[in-house]
Amino acid sequence: MKIVQLLPELNEGGVERGVVELSRELVKLGHESIVISNGGKQAKQIALDGGKHIQLDLCSKNLLTAPIRILKLRRCLRELNPDIIHARSRVPAWLAWLANKTLRIEFVTTVHGFNSVNPYSRVMTFGDRVICVSGAIKTYIQQHYGVPDDIIYVIPRGIDLDTFNPDNLDDEFKQSFKAEYNLAGRFVVTSVGRITQLKDYETLIRAIDSLRTEFPEILGLIVGGVHEDKMNYFQSLQKLISSLGLKENILFTGSQAKVAEIYSLSDVVVSSSKKPESFGRSAAEALAMNVPVVATAHGGMLDIVIEGETGRLFQTGDSVGLADCIISLRDHRLSGLRAFVEDNFTLENMVGKTYSVYKGLSCKEGPDVTLANRIGGELY
Helix, strand or coil, rough: EEEECCCCCCCHHHHHHHHHHHHHHHHHCCEEEEECCCCCHHHHHHCCCCEEEEECCCCCCCCHHHHHHHHHHHHHHHHHCCCEEEEHHHHHHHHHHHHHCCCEEEEEEECCCCCCCCCCHHHHCCEEEEEEEHHHHHHHHHHHHHCCHHHECCCCCCCCCCCCCCCCHHHHHHHHHHHCCCCCCEEEEEEEECCCCHHCCCHHHHHHHHHHCCCCCCEEEEEEECCCHHHHHHHHHHHHHCCCCCCCCCEEECCCCCCCHHCCCCCEEEEEECCCCCHHHHHHHHHHHHCCEEHHHHHHHHHCEEECCCCECCCCCCHHHHHHHHHHHHHHHCCCCHHHHHCCCCCHHHHHHHHHHHHHCCCCCCCCCCHHHHHCCCCC
């Protein structure tokens, strides 16, 4: 089978990592995997894993260039003649759906997040099959778009248990990282994700501040890159840390490739997102490393963080509640965390279910193309 996945770009992020992992596993199973995007850090990895990356602009917000990009994508898809087109984001989904009107290749979409409800976002429900990464996402799109139950498949993102394995780590990197950030003797509270307002790092910072007097060994690690358009927010976090006198208790590491090793050096992982997470990959990865998780009590996190079993839950923006959860996990260690991931969120499970969707797909008409003509504003 020949499968084409489409996404805006291949830099850091859960969607990007999922595309790379699925491509690699499909190749291992003997399929032909092609990824089309505007490129990025991980584009080379597709080829290294035996797949093929094709660079096309599936990222631009410019409506004026959309027609030519649709034509380029149509030519590309006609030459490739894949069995499946799998769109992972709204701009690529619109471009692919319009390019595919005359080609009529089987079309799959994955809804990765709680997108704003409007005609533009509806394209993620145009697939012949619609994959949702959590039960919360399925409920969301059914409530807002009335998507039939029989075309929806809930397939949680899979965790690569070889990569996220406490017995399979780079010890040299661990020692180097531990020394660079002075982790010895510290109680390490880690948050992994790009620097963006939605991650609500302010709440984490204030929780660390409330704990440091009685708990001076506490250290918050924020692991994630900063896009240019988020530099003002990043600077505001640095100012907050400085004003609270937390320079010794909160450290930014930037984007890191060896996240499993960093989890293994952590005592607790925190997700304090304001917006509900569609799945919560970092939480599942941390559990696979036997590290408990504290998370805001909404969205796909509710499938992963089971109160008192795999971690603790707190309400959005409640720094006092977050601090209490961190203390409770310091005092009462949890067990069976990796086993929980092995039972529910493996990469093997994700790949098998996704391939079953591809294999079982049958032709059907998509929604009326006139919907595309009624979309106003930017494409992204």
